[in-house]
Amino acid sequence: xxxxxxxxxxxxxxxxxxxxxxxxxxxxxxxxxxxxxxxxxxxxxxxxxxxxxxxxxxxxxxxxxxxxxxxxxxxxxxxxxxxxxxxxxxxxxxxxxxxxxxxxxxxxxxxxxxxxxxxxxxxxxxxxxxxxxxxxxxxxxxxxxxxxxxxxxxxxxxxxxxxxxxxxxxxxxxxxxxxxxxxxxxxxxxxxxxxxxxxxxxxxxxxxxxxxxxxxxxxxxxxxxxxxxxxxxxxxxxxxxxxxxxxxxxxxxxxxxxxxxxxxxxxxxxxxxxxxxxxxxxxxxxxxxxxxxxxxxxxxxxxxxxxxxxxxxxxxxxxxxxxxxxxxxxxxxxxxxxxxxxxxxxxxxxxxxxxxxxxxxxxxxxxxxxxxxxxxxxxxxxxxxx
Numbered sequence: 001x002x003x004x005x006x007x008x009x010x011x012x013x014x015x016x017x018x019x020x021x022x023x024x025x026x027x028x029x030x031x032x033x034x035x036x037x038x039x040x041x042x043x044x045x046x047x048x049x050x051x052x053x054x055x056x057x058x059x060x061x062x063x064x065x066x067x068x069x070x071x072x073x074x075x076x077x078x079x080x081x082x083x084x085x086x087x088x089x090x091x092x093x094x095x096x097x098x099x100x101x102x103x104x105x106x107x108x109x110x111x112x113x114x115x116x117x118x119x120x121x122x123x124x125x126x127x128x129x130x131x132x133x134x135x136x137x138x139x140x141x142x143x144x145x146x147x148x149x150x151x152x153x154x155x156x157x158x159x160x161x162x163x164x165x166x167x168x169x170x171x172x173x174x175x176x177x178x179x180x181x182x183x184x185x186x187x188x189x190x191x192x193x194x195x196x197x198x199x200x201x202x203x204x205x206x207x208x209x210x211x212x213x214x215x216x217x218x219x220x221x222x223x224x225x226x227x228x229x230x231x232x233x234x235x236x237x238x239x240x241x242x243x244x245x246x247x248x249x250x251x252x253x254x255x256x257x258x259x260x261x262x263x264x265x266x267x268x269x270x271x272x273x274x275x276x277x278x279x280x281x282x283x284x285x286x287x288x289x290x291x292x293x294x295x296x297x298x299x300x301x302x303x304x305x306x307x308x309x310x311x312x313x314x315x316x317x318x319x320x321x322x323x324x325x326x327x328x329x330x331x332x333x334x335x336x337x338x339x340x341x342x343x344x345x346x347x348x349x350x351x352x353x354x355x356x357x358x359x360x361x362x363x364x365x366x367x368x369x370x371x372x373x374x375x376x377x378x379x380x381x382x383x384x385x386x
Contacts, residue, residue, distance in 0.1 A: 001385060002028045002085040004108060007095035009033035009051050012276065013120075014095060015040040016176045018049045020374040021381045030083050032105060034059060039276075052082050058104050076107050087111060091143075091385045096120045099134040109141070116384050118146040121298030125155065132159055139164050144384045148172045148298045151321045171381060174374030175301050180281040181309050190310070193285040203237040203267065204288040204353065207311070210302040211245035217293040217339075218257055224342040225291075226264035232350060238268040241283070243275065284309040289349060293339070297322060301372065307331065308368050310360055312353055314345050329367035331360060 003022060007014045009031045022029045029049045036051045037044070044051060055075045080086030092112035094102060097119050102109055109115060117138065124147075127135070139145060139160065145167045147153045153170055184193070191201055199205055209216030218240065225238070238261065247253070254270070261268050275283050290306040291314045299322040307313050307326070313333035315323060320335045336345040370376055 001026055002088055002090045003030075003385060004083065004085075004089050004092045004112065005029065005031045005095060006092065006101060006105060007031055007033060009040065009044065010035065010037040012040070013173055015043050016174065016374070017095070017381070018047050019043060020174055020176065020378050022049065023047055024382070028085065030085075032079075050084075052079065054104070055079070079105075079108075083108075090114065091116055093384075094118065097123045097135070097138070099131055099138065102138055109138075114143040114385060115141060116144045116146065117142045119148070119152065119156075119298075121148065121152065121300075122296065124152065124159075125296045125298065136160065139167075142167060144169055146171055146384070149322055150324075152298045169380075169384065171377060172299065172372055173301065174377040175305065175372045176374060177281055177284070177301075177305050178308055178369055178373055180278055181284060181305065184278060184281040184285055185309070188282060188285070190285060193282040196279075196282055197271070197286055199239075199269075199286055200237055200267075204235050204350065205239060205286050206236050206289045206291060207239045207241065207287045207306065208291045209294065210241055210300070212240075212242035212247070212250055213245035214247065214253060215295045216245075217295065219253075219260065220339045221291055221293045221342065222257060222260045222264075222266075224339050225266070225346065226260060227343040228347060230265070232347065233264065233266060235350070236267065238266055239287070240268070240270045241275075242270055242272050281309070284311070287311040288353065289314065289346070291342075291346065292316065292319070293342070294319065299323060304368055304372060307333070307360065308365055312349050314342070314349055325367070325371050329364050331364045331367070 005014070005018075009015070010033070014031070015037070018029060018031070029047075031044075031049060031051050032054065033051055034054050036053055055078075057071070086108065089108060089112040091114040092108055093116040095118050097117050145164055146169050147156055148170070149172060150170060153168065156168070194201055194205065208221055209218055225233075225236075240257070242250075242254075284305050287306050287309065288311060290303060290311045292303055293316055294300070297319055303313060303315070303323065313326075315333055315335050317335045317337045323333070326333055334345045334349045336342045
């Protein structure tokens with residue numbers, strides 16, 4: 001089976017997808033990627049996945065380089081040779097749906113026996129009106145349309161109606177870190193994990209967001225944490241993991257965060273080291289409380305990893321529907337309707353944080369595994385190609 005992926009090979013989600021879904025001997029996989037990965041190169045080699053970089057003028061944007069248009073046919077022929085099965089594509093799978101990117105590789109889209117569109121979240125939830133107008137052209141030609149969770153599907157129906165229902169599948173990405181977290185829980189205490197990152201043992205470790213993007217709304221979160229009593233504030237150490245998502249003016253944004261925290265005499269640290277594998281699992285394990293305030297998501301894996309590792313969860317009401325699996329599993333978390341209620345939600349959480357009935361149980365961990373582990377999901381993804 002010949003599978004052509006249009007994806008970012010440097011994404012851990014793409015790496016995991018190839019490793020967990022496309023790992024069968026009868027699957028021949030090629031990724032068309034804007035740039036070859038550095039950190040996952042050996043993983044792709046081990047799984048017999050080939051990376052092919054986009055032509056240079058695709059990266060620069062054809063619309064800004066009209067003189068490149070006559071070169072399209074030549075580039076497509078060159079790509080077909082590099083792919084090796086350009087005339088026999090069993091499935092073209094688009095990860096993160098961007099109409100312009102599909103147009104760049106339109107001959108392969110037309111030749112593919114199956115065409116799978118997977119919306120990762122922001123590609124749908126934050127799409128411009130122009131993109132929403134273009135999407136139906138490709139939705140109509142697709143074989144399968146994959147959405148991560150029911151709430152994302154509900155939004156899809158609001159925008160496009162029900163005309164594509166026979167193509168819709170709700171399948172989340174599997175999570176590879178859960179197994180590593182299990183090993184960390186088995187081999188390290190929480191105290192050992194905190195010591196590894198030089199975090200104090202006499203304070204509650206509060207992680208805020210999971211990247212540097214402004215959509216995490218760090219400033220609004222900090223403004224409300226500043227409303228906590230001084231006694232409660234002194235019990236906290238705030239952690240900001242900013243290893244990715246730093247926009248051009250991030251230094252100015254970070255300075256605004258620092259000014260709020262210094263004025264309120266908060267204890268904090270920024271961590272910009274990229275973490276993966278055991279070290280990332282240990283980092284999740286250091287967290288006593290994960291505070292979330294992102295504008296939109298399609299059930300991000302990071303909050304679930306924190307919960308699975310043992311953290312309490314404070315979630316905005318506008319995202320709580322994406323985490324309804326927590327309600328179904330009976331896993332405790334705290335929600336707030338708007339930022340004006342955040343300090344009260346955090347205070348309530350901190351008052352109950354030591355109560356044993358709130359600690360995640362083996363049964364509740366299993367409920368998360370059943371929902372998002374690759375063991376539960378890999379076959380569902382492979383079925384899209386069959």
